[in-house]
Amino acid sequence: MTTDAQLLAALREHRNGYIAASEVMRRLGLSLAALDGRVADLRELGYQIEVKPHLGCRLLSSPDVLHADDLMARLPANRVVGRDIRVFKETTSTNDVAEKLARDGVKQGVVIFAESQTKGRGRLGRKWESPVGKGLWFSVLLRPQLLPTEATQLTVVGATALARAVQSQTDIAPDIKWPNDLLIGGRKVAGILTEMSAEVDRVNHVIIGIGLDVNQAASDFPPDVRKLATSLKLERGQPVHRGDLAAAILIELERDYARVCRGEFAALADEWESRCTTIGQHVTVLIGERRVQGRAESLDDSGALLLRTEHGRIERIIGGDVTVEKSRP
Amino acid sequence: MTTDAQLLAALREHRNGYIAASEVMRRLGLSLAALDGRVADLRELGYQIEVKPHLGCRLLSSPDVLHADDLMARLPANRVVGRDIRVFKETTSTNDVAEKLARDGVKQGVVIFAESQTKGRGRLGRKWESPVGKGLWFSVLLRPQLLPTEATQLTVVGATALARAVQSQTDIAPDIKWPNDLLIGGRKVAGILTEMSAEVDRVNHVIIGIGLDVNQAASDFPPDVRKLATSLKLERGQPVHRGDLAAAILIELERDYARVCRGEFAALADEWESRCTTIGQHVTVLIGERRVQGRAESLDDSGALLLRTEHGRIERIIGGDVTVEKSRP
Numbered sequence: 239m240t241t242d243a244q245l246l247a248a249l250r251e252h253r254n255g256y257i258a259a260s261e262v263m264r265r266l267g268l269s270l271a272a273l274d275g276r277v278a279d280l281r282e283l284g285y286q287i288e289v290k291p292h293l294g295c296r297l298l299s300s301p302d303v304l305h306a307d308d309l310m311a312r313l314p315a316n317r318v319v320g321r322d323i324r325v326f327k328e329t330t331s332t333n334d335v336a337e338k339l340a341r342d343g344v345k346q347g348v349v350i351f352a353e354s355q356t357k358g359r360g361r362l363g364r365k366w367e368s369p370v371g372k373g374l375w376f377s378v379l380l381r382p383q384l385l386p387t388e389a390t391q392l393t394v395v396g397a398t399a400l401a402r403a404v405q406s407q408t409d410i411a412p413d414i415k416w417p418n419d420l421l422i423g424g425r426k427v428a429g430i431l432t433e434m435s436a437e438v439d440r441v442n443h444v445i446i447g448i449g450l451d452v453n454q455a456a457s458d459f460p461p462d463v464r465k466l467a468t469s470l471k472l473e474r475g476q477p478v479h480r481g482d483l484a485a486a487i488l489i490e491l492e493r494d495y496a497r498v499c500r501g502e503f504a505a506l507a508d509e510w511e512s513r514c515t516t517i518g519q520h521v522t523v524l525i526g527e528r529r530v531q532g533r534a535e536s537l538d539d540s541g542a543l544l545l546r547t548e549h550g551r552i553e554r555i556i557g558g559d560v561t562v563e564k565s566r567p
Numbered sequence: 568m569t570t571d572a573q574l575l576a577a578l579r580e581h582r583n584g585y586i587a588a589s590e591v592m593r594r595l596g597l598s599l600a601a602l603d604g605r606v607a608d609l610r611e612l613g614y615q616i617e618v619k620p621h622l623g624c625r626l627l628s629s630p631d632v633l634h635a636d637d638l639m640a641r642l643p644a645n646r647v648v649g650r651d652i653r654v655f656k657e658t659t660s661t662n663d664v665a666e667k668l669a670r671d672g673v674k675q676g677v678v679i680f681a682e683s684q685t686k687g688r689g690r691l692g693r694k695w696e697s698p699v700g701k702g703l704w705f706s707v708l709l710r711p712q713l714l715p716t717e718a719t720q721l722t723v724v725g726a727t728a729l730a731r732a733v734q735s736q737t738d739i740a741p742d743i744k745w746p747n748d749l750l751i752g753g754r755k756v757a758g759i760l761t762e763m764s765a766e767v768d769r770v771n772h773v774i775i776g777i778g779l780d781v782n783q784a785a786s787d788f789p790p791d792v793r794k795l796a797t798s799l800k801l802e803r804g805q806p807v808h809r810g811d812l813a814a815a816i817l818i819e820l821e822r823d824y825a826r827v828c829r830g831e832f833a834a835l836a837d838e839w840e841s842r843c844t845t846i847g848q849h850v851t852v853l854i855g856e857r858r859v860q861g862r863a864e865s866l867d868d869s870g871a872l873l874l875r876t877e878h879g880r881i882e883r884i885i886g887g888d889v890t891v892e893k894s895r896p
Contacts, residue, residue, distance in 0.1 A: 337670070341663075361766060383855070385885065386715050390767050417767070431766065437690060438719050438746070438761050438870075439854075439886015525768075526712070541767075556714065557768015 241266055243311035245276050249287065249297035250312070256294035302371070302453075302480055304351045312485040319378055319492040321347035328370075330357040332377035333433055333447040339379060340435065340443040346381040349488065358449060360429050361418060366449050372458060373469070374450040374484055378491060381443045382499065386436040389444055390541030390556060391498050391506075393417050396430040396446045398510050399490035404428075404450075407483045408474050416516040416534065416543050416560055420450075425468035427451050448487070453477050507537045516560060521545070525558035570595055572636035574605050578616065578626035579641070585623035631700070631782075631809055633680045641814040648707055648821040650676035657699075659686040661706035662762055662776040668708060669764065669772040675710040678817065687778060689758050690747060695778050701787060702798070703779040703813055707820060710772045711828065715765040718773055719870030719885060720827050720835075722747050725759040725775045727839050728819035733757075733779075736812045737803050745845040745863065745872050745889055749779075754797035756780050777816070782806050836866045845889060850874070854887035 239247070244266050248257055263273055277287050277295070284301025300308065306323040313320045322344075329335055332350040334357075339348055352375050358366035368375040380392065397414045404420070404427075405411045412420040412427060420428035431447040454469035470478045497506050511517050516534045523530045523545065530553055532545035543555040568576070573595050577586055592602055606616050606624070613630025629637065635652040642649045651673075658664050661679040663686075668677055681704050687695035697704040709721065726743045733749070733756075734740045741749040741756060749757035760776040783798035799807045826835050840846050845863045852859045852874065859882055861874040872884040 334670075341666070386718075386763075386765070387885070389715075393767055433764070433766055433771075434715075435762070435764050436715070437886070438722055438763070440690075442762075556716070557766070 239311060240307045241268070241276055242280060242305075243307035245273075245280070246285075246297070246300075246308050247311040249295060253297060256288075256290065256296045258294040259289070260294075262295060300479070300481055302477070304353065304374075304481060304484060306351075308481060309351075309485055309488070313488055314492070317488075317492050318347040319380075319495055320349050320488040321345065323349045323351065326350065326352040328352060328354050328356060331355050331359050331447075332375055333359060333431060333445050336377040336379045336445045336447075337433070337435075340445065344379065346379055346443070348379045349376055350379075351376040351484070359431060359447070360449070361431055366429065366431075367460070367463070368449060369454070369458060371480075372454045373452045374448065374480055374487070376484070377445050377447040378488075379443060379445055380495065382441060382495075384441050384444075384498075385439065386434065386441055388540050389432065389434045389436075389441060390417070391503050392444050392446055392495075392541075393430055393432045394503075394506060394510050394537065394541045395491065395494040395498055396432065396448060398506060398513065399494045400428055400430070400448060400450065400487055401513050403483065403486040403490045404470065407486050408470055408478060410470070410473055411513070413515040414510060414513045415562075416514060417541075417557060421515070422468055422470075422473045426466055427468050427470065427473070446491075450483075450487075452480055452483065503539060503541070507539070507541070511536060516543070516562060520563045522561045522563065523555050523558040524561075525555070530555065530558075568640060569636045570597070570605055571609060571634075572640035574602075574609070575614075575626070575629075575637050576640040578624060582626060585617075585619065585625045587623040588618070589623075591624060629808070629810055631806070633682065633703075633810060633813060635680075637810060638680075638814055638817070642817055643821070646817075646821050647676040648709075648824055649678050649817040650674065652678045652680065655679065655681040657681060657683050657685060660684050660688050660776075661704055662688060662760060662774050665706040665708045665774045665776075666762070666764075669774065673708065675708055675772070677708045678705055679708075680705040680813070688760060688776070689778070690760055695758065695760075696789070696792070697778060698783070698787060700809075701783045702781045703777065703809055703816070705813070706774050706776040707817075708772060708774055709824065711770060711824075713770050713773075713827075714768065715763065715770055717869050718761065718763045718765075718770060719746070720832050721773050721775055721824075721870075722759055722761045723832075723835060723839050723866065723870045724820065724823040724827055725761065725777060727835055727842065728823045729757055729759070729777060729779065729816055730842050732812065732815040732819045733799065736815050737799055737807060739799070739802055740842070742844040743839060743842045744891075745843060746870075746886060750844070751797055751799075751802045755795055756797050756799065756802070775820075779812075779816075781809055781812065832868060832870070836868070836870070840865060845872070845891060849892045851890045851892065852884055852887040853890075854884070859884065859887075 286298035288296045304325045306325045309323050329352045332352050335350045354370040355368040358368040360366040401412050418430040428450040434444045435442040451469040453471045532547040535544045545553045615627035617625045633654045635654045638652050658681040661681050664679045683699040684697040687697040689695040730741050741751050747759040757779040763773045764771040780798040782800045861876040864873045874882045
């Protein structure tokens with residue numbers, strides 16, 4: 239952990255009071271002059287840090303920027319997800335950066351954030367808008383011991399972890415729309431793009447890309463998108479601190495990824511189903527040119543959606559565009 | 568088509584006789600001086616071209632080098648496979664080069680050859696020996712409209728096409744060992760590494776990597792490999808022209824890929840089964856740490872192997888290490 243990260247971690251431990259400067263100096267192995275230097279640097283980044291002669295130091299507020307050290311300081315020590323975090327001011331697509339790192343042999347768990355993406359991608363090659371500082375656009379590189387057919391499990395990991403973190407930070411419980419969207423009041427607030435590189439019978443790596451609309455105002459969305467999309471700020475009525483939210487998401491991703499790695503996907507699928515508004519609905523799925531209609535029954539153990547068609551047959555759906563039918567006798 | 572490719576194509580059309588210099592000049596739009604220049608350049612590359620004052624030109628022999636123009640000149644006009652061909656003297660791995668081109672948005676059908684690879688790869692991350700000029704080491708980039716679960720079909724394409732081309736060029740019919748090896752007399756002569764990049768429900772691209780041992784002498788193989796591996800030269804007793812063989816393989820790949828794209832995988836699977844020595848045998852499959860035993864019955868329509876276990880149950884196998892049991896009551 240860097241000195242900045244250690245200092246922020248120490249300040250956060252004493253968030254409701256002061257931590258003595260001598261204690262910080264001891265824990266970080268810093269002289270008073272060096273501590274002053276670190277504090278000055280963090281203030282420059284927008285951290286409000288109070289230093290009082292007899293009381294010590296206190297973190298008053300953190301800026302709404304993504305700071306790799308600060309994010310890492312909030313994560314558990316022996317984590318996989320967020321083992322390393324890199325924040326880009328701008329990049330083409332965080333999935334592309336993660337893909338490049340994967341091919342360079344980088345270990346699993348690295349997370350790539352960007353303040354904005356010039357070529358953000360959604361599923362099926364669709365464009366994903368990612369304006370500067372308004373949301374969380376990031377990708378997690380994983381190397382699970384799964385078959386390619388089981389990679390759908392990681393889309394489920396992404397959706398459940400993201401929903402849980404959003405709920406803990408905003409008190410809003412988003413709905414999951416199969417396979418990869420988070421909705422609030424029927425409007426899309428987040429999408430997940432899971433990409434894999436694989437041999438026919440072995441996954442080389444999986445990248446979970448997440449786009450979450452956090453602090454957009456209504457006017458930040460193009461007019462045609464506004465009816466379909468929303469942000470956490472719009473739903474909650476006040477801005478959400480992106481750093482707090484990002485840390486919470488990474489912690490939840492760690493938890494759910496560990497469950498999949500331990501072979502406990504069934505428990506995760508149960509949680510997913512309880513959050514998923516698609517289950518129990520009559521839906522139409524468009525797979526390329528093919529249209530399948532039926533009642534969404536449940537997830538199977540590879541993360542595919544089981545649809546009971548009108549002929550009573552169960553059809554296993556691994557992807558496609560899902561439309562929920564509004565009314566049905 | 569480049570001028571070199573056109574010239575070689577014209578010479579090959581008249582392989583058993585001469586083509587008039589005036590005819591070549593007309594077809595290629597060249598002056599006599601320009602034609603002399605092209606002939607001199609090709610001779611420099613090792614092509615033996617005879618030019619006789621009254622008879623015209625004749626191709627006596629082609630060098631055993633891989634020449635992109637020459638390969639393209641032998642392929643059908645509206646092909647997908649070999650639409651573009653690039654030959655490297657040395658590269659890390661042709662699959663890696665193809666992967667990079669795929670991410671740069673290059674169209675399907677490009678083929679990457681290398682005279683040698685410094686980091687040739689086989690399945691499951693194993694090293695693949697690829698000594699200079701002794702074999703065919705190449706990769707084909709494809710963008711099929713398949714689900715990730717159907718990508719196994721392309722391993723079947725690779726194996727059937729390769730077996731047919733080897734047979735037409737050497738009169739030796741190699742056996743296919745599921746899922747990706749070609750054997751002659753029980754020794755491995757070729758391997759196929761099929762890699763894909765995919766979303767959970769959509770293939771972005773597939774790379775079929777082929778390594779074929781052509782002109783190795785016994786002493787070219789490391790001692791521990793020699794018992795398990797062979798080359799076409801060793802089996803046939805004389806060298807095989809790599810350019811002729813490469814062109815034949817690309818033509819067969821084109822044919823089988825077209826069959827898959829037309830949804831005619833079943834016909835391909837029948838041919839595959841007739842060449843596959845694994846079918847009908849009692850085999851042991853090692854999938855990670857799991858061991859499955861049974862009788863290999865057939866391929867299913869996604870290219871997976873159907874194994875009848877000792878309890879009579881059919882198990883669907885998409886990968887793993889297969890050992891054929893030598894004797895069985």
